[in-house]
Amino acid sequence: DTEVTQTPKHLVMGMTNKKSLKCEQHMGHRAMYWYKQKAKKPPELMFVYSYEKLSINESVPSRFSPECPNSSLLNLHLHALQPEDSALYLCASSRTEAGPQYFGPGTRLTVL
Amino acid sequence: DQQVKQNSPSLSVQEGRISILNCDYTNSMFDYFLWYKKYPAEGPTFLISISSIKDKNEDGRFTVFLNKSAKHLSLHIVPSQPGDSAVYFCAASASLVQAGTALIFGKGTTLSVSS
Numbered sequence: 322d323t324e325v326t327q328t329p330k331h332l333v334m335g336m337t338n339k340k341s342l343k344c345e346q347h348m349g350h351r352a353m354y355w356y357k358q359k360a361k362k363p364p365e366l367m368f369v370y371s372y373e374k375l376s377i378n379e380s381v382p383s384r385f386s387p388e389c390p391n392s393s394l395l396n397l398h399l400h401a402l403q404p405e406d407s408a409l410y411l412c413a414s415s416r417t418e419a420g421p422q423y424f425g426p427g428t429r430l431t432v433l
Numbered sequence: 434d435q436q437v438k439q440n441s442p443s444l445s446v447q448e449g450r451i452s453i454l455n456c457d458y459t460n461s462m463f464d465y466f467l468w469y470k471k472y473p474a475e476g477p478t479f480l481i482s483i484s485s486i487k488d489k490n491e492d493g494r495f496t497v498f499l500n501k502s503a504k505h506l507s508l509h510i511v512p513s514q515p516g517d518s519a520v521y522f523c524a525a526s527a528s529l530v531q532a533g534t535a536l537i538f539g540k541g542t543t544l545s546v547s548s
Contacts, residue, residue, distance in 0.1 A: 325476075327476075352534075362540070363522055363538035363539060363540055363541055364477065364522075364536075364538055365538075366535045366536070369534075369535065377535060379535075409474070411476050411477070413476075415534075420482075421467050421479040421482050422467075422479070422536060423479055424469075424476035424477045424478070424479075425476050426475055426476045427474070427475065427476045429474065
């Protein structure tokens with residue numbers, strides 16, 4: 322089983338809203354990731370959690386706030402986003418040792 | 434500066450023939466390479482990977498070749514099927530042993546397989 326689930330599938334929010342994206346995996350993976358993908362572009366890394374601790378933050382604006390409540394869950398809290406933040410937000414996970422990252426289906430975010 | 438390059442934005446192949454997708458990289462620290470397949474509005478699906486200690490890895494219809502001296506890898510799909518039509522991303526990372534390693538993606542190649 323290599324399933325990573327993400328909710329919601331679609332999200333439309335105003336610039337003053339607060340919302341959260343959720344990601345879950347039950348593969349026992351100890352690293353989890355948030356990527357952002359704009360149309361016709363490759364995924365770009367935002368955050369990496371390793372053993373539930375934030376290990377990489379790719380200079381992401383503070384209006385994006387990640388949280389890893391436990392080894393199976395990863396959240397991305399959104400506040401005061403801009404229209405240019407509209408994108409497909411992808412969650413991924415990987416095992417402790419070398420191996421591929423497995424991606425969820427993504428959340429399509431539209432900021433009005 | 435792009436560290437992972439897929440110089441062909443698109444590739445068209447007939448069903449049953451071989452598809453060859455190419456990828457070049459510039460960072461000699463990369464030691465793990467992956468290919469992902471992506472349909473529109475979906476997350477990337479892992480296809481196959483190769484570590485820098487190998488020069489070939491095969492899984493069913495998919496084979497990845499790595500030429501470290503040329504900093505080049507390729508994905509061969511044989512035989513190609515219409516369901517293979519998608520965007521293929523090459524990705525690389527600089528650590529084999531550490532969890533939480535960033536993947537650097539190429540821009541992708543759109544493969545179209547016609548029946």
